[in-house]
Amino acid sequence: MLYDYCNKHYVPHKKTGFASPFPFPAHRDSRLTQWLGKWIVAQTPEQLSALEGVYKHGRAHGIPLRWISSDEAAAREPHIRAAAGALESPETGIIDSHALMQSLLGELVEAGGDVSLGTRVTSLSPLVGGGYKVTTASGKESVEITTDVVVNAAGLGAVDICNMLLPEERHRKAYYCRGNYYVPLNRPPPVGTLIYPAPVPGHAGLGTHLTMDMGGNFRFGPDAEWIDDPSDVAATEAGMAEAKEAIETYLPGISELRPDYAGIRPKLKPRHEGGVAKVDFWIKEEDGHEGFVNLLGIESPGMFY
Numbered sequence: 001m002l003y004d005y006c007n008k009h010y011v012p013h014k015k016t017g018f019a020s021p022f023p024f025p026a027h028r029d030s031r032l033t034q035w036l037g038k039w040i041v042a043q044t045p046e047q048l049s050a051l052e053g054v055y056k057h058g059r060a061h062g063i064p065l066r067w068i069s070s071d072e073a074a075a076r077e078p079h080i081r082a083a084a085g086a087l088e089s090p091e092t093g094i095i096d097s098h099a100l101m102q103s104l105l106g107e108l109v110e111a112g113g114d115v116s117l118g119t120r121v122t123s124l125s126p127l128v129g130g131g132y133k134v135t136t137a138s139g140k141e142s143v144e145i146t147t148d149v150v151v152n153a154a155g156l157g158a159v160d161i162c163n164m165l166l167p168e169e170r171h172r173k174a175y176y177c178r179g180n181y182y183v184p185l186n187r188p189p190p191v192g193t194l195i196y197p198a199p200v201p202g203h204a205g206l207g208t209h210l211t212m213d214m215g216g217n218f219r220f221g222p223d224a225e226w227i228d229d230p231s232d233v234a235a236t237e238a239g240m241a242e243a244k245e246a247i248e249t250y251l252p253g254i255s256e257l258r259p260d261y262a263g264i265r266p267k268l269k270p271r272h273e274g275g276v277a278k279v280d281f282w283i284k285e286e287d288g289h290e291g292f293v294n295l296l297g298i299e300s301p302g303m304f305y
Helices: 002-009 045-060 070-076 097-110 155-165 240-250
Strands: 013-015 038-042 066-068 085-089 093-095 120-126 132-138 141-147 150-152 175-184 194-197 209-212 218-221 225-227 257-267 282-285 292-296
Touching (some): 038 045, 093 097, 150 155, 218 257
Antiparallel strands (some): 038 085, 132 141, 194 209
């Protein structure tokens, strides 16, 4: 659906990869056989076995996935190390996320919607007979809005807004995990596929993976750095040595990195409880509050997955 939207609205995007001599299964659309998509690579039999759960989950939801042997991986991406094999997602691609947001903004405005940037929600309360009153502040100006439906998609501030409405016994606590991205200082070898390491149980993210922008420039990340201040988005070198070690497992030869940018993941569990697969996105109309929908713990994969 996202590819269809991008084609219709001229949002820059592409399915990553070079032309491939390896055919996909017969049921695949022939137009897609030239792209390589994304790999999750395994270096040990144990990691390959761990990917079985990813494969079963994806296939149960109709996602096209296929196994790649270490020999096929070496032939297609000779610079990538996948000693035990890899799981391929041929549908995966990249997108100009800023252009996507601009396109969605344009559609919203055309449909009569309003966007108020730099506006803070100061209170949220139920109305007698149904609906809600939302009070906002922008500078010294305060505005009250009444509405039947509130969708709380406030990202890093979503838990705070949730706690304005729900009773104290249902309050939540927000946790924050910064993800730093790094760029290589030396010229990287040619790679045309997004590369993810096998997931590590208990890790706060999906591992330090190889991604690229629309211009083909490499970035590695994000790492996982737990922080207390969600406004602290400055990229740091705190996890760079560990990132180098992770990258070395699947792409040897990246000798020097520098921090590029960082983002903050909103977490619903603390450091030792907030690992991958331990907690999922919270998307729910809250009991006893008709028309109030919470979107909590929506980490970066929520935009594309």
